[in-house]
Amino acid sequence: MKKRNIFILALVISSVLLTSFSFYFYQMFFGANILIEKPDTAIIIEYGDGFDEVRNKFYDANIINDPISFSFVSKTMGYQELVKPGLYYLRSGMSNIAAVRMLRAGDQQPVRITFNNVRLKSELAQKITDNTGIDPQAFEKLLSDDDFLADYGVNTENVMTLFLPNTYEVYWTIKAEELFAKMAEEHKKFWTADRVNKAKAIDLTPTEVSVLASIVQAESIKNEERPIIAGLYLNRLQRNIALQADPTLVFALGDFTIQRVLNEHKRVQSPYNTYLNRGLPPGPINLPSISSIDAVLNYESHDYIYMCAKEDFSGYHRFAKTLVQHNKNAALFQKALNDRRIFR
Known part of the structure; x- marks a missing residue:
């Protein structure tokens, strides 16, 4: 009888522990861990950021409530080795698994670039790269590269005619050459x-x-x-x-x-x-x-x-x-x- 009672007690304890651990693991993966006050918050993951930088950036900005569970889920899903730069929107109430899936897939949101009231190449380079990860000097260098510009039928004197002041959507990770090509394509569309x-x-x-x-x-x-x-x-x-x-x-x-x-x-x-x-x-x-x-x-x-x-x-x-x-x-x-x- 005594052995039976011990067995039942052990079974109950095991069941409670299993339930507790199951609930804890469920919470780690599916419980809300993005507890920001705003409906959504933009966060930029820079080129060269590793997982530690991402986690610390999120925690310091009060984006994640529990960095330990975020780290565990990220490790389990292989995100720690797949950090991708970009601008991401994290929704309030998001779970770890939803956030990590988005980040691991590189599912970033587009950004807007606007440029007008520009006279000089340096001004254009500064304004057009705003909200992107492009170094303005890298873009300005393209504007002064005759060999590069020749492919677009312009030169260093008239290259600015390719750019139509407006607001455009691009991704934060767009490269300088890709942005230039996009502007050339917009110019082509304009000239009906x-x-x-x-x-x-x-x-x-x-x-x-x-x-x-x-x-x-x-x-x-x-x-x-x-x-x-x-x-x-x-x-x-x-x-x-x-x-x-x-x-x-x-x-x-x-x-x-x-x-x-x-x-x-x-x-x-x-x-x-x-x-x-x-x-x-x-x-x-x-x-x-x-x-x-x-x-x-x-x-x-x-x-x-x-x-x-x-x-x-x-x-x-x-x-x-x-x-x-x-x-x-x-x-x-x-x-x-x-x-x-x-x-x-």
Whole structure:
């Protein structure tokens, strides 16, 4: 009888222990261990991060509640040897097994990149690689590599015409070359047969349209004026008159604080000086927006060949067909600059 009681007691204890261990193991795998306050949290696993870095990063950011169970499940599922970089979204209430499956599969979420208001390659490289794992300097290096650019039909002067300011989705792990290729593909999609035919009608290539659009954009912040300005510069190109666009001088000088273009500025030796050189400069002076490009393609037909900012500093311009009228308009603006003591 005594042996029987001992057996029953041992059986009960074993059953309790088995149940406890089963419950504990179930909790380790299927219980909620991602206990973040927000509905989901983005976490970046960097190139070169090992499992210890990932676990510590999660724990330090209060993403995982129990690092021991997370480590055990990761070890059991082989994740410790399969860490993949990327940006991942972890949902609140996620179990260890669900989190590890996602991380092990490299099931990362796309990120958004946005770039606009760009003049220089360094600015583009910084903005376009934001939210990715790309080193901005690595991307800028591609923008200055003639051998690499030749495959895309551009050079170091006009490469910026490939990039259309917008918001795009990519993965954090995208490589610099892959991102460049994606932008080239977006550029190709943008230049539909209709746009290409409109460019041909004004005797310009898509690259030249973008170069002209960059000047048009720099000349006016008013979208409704840009087709007029585009028509003005097309008139000058067709009549072989130098563009004489002040923004190209500012770009050539590399001093974007200049508010008043002086005669001394017009003497700068640069292929971007459209006072000394006829035709378009070798590349854009900024990244023109899609609307600016379309303003060139859908330019307004007229006889204007001169323009000058209005003296009320409204951002609008006065347009003229003759030099006599232009000089009158320019005198009004020069006086307004003097009155405001803007001498540079």
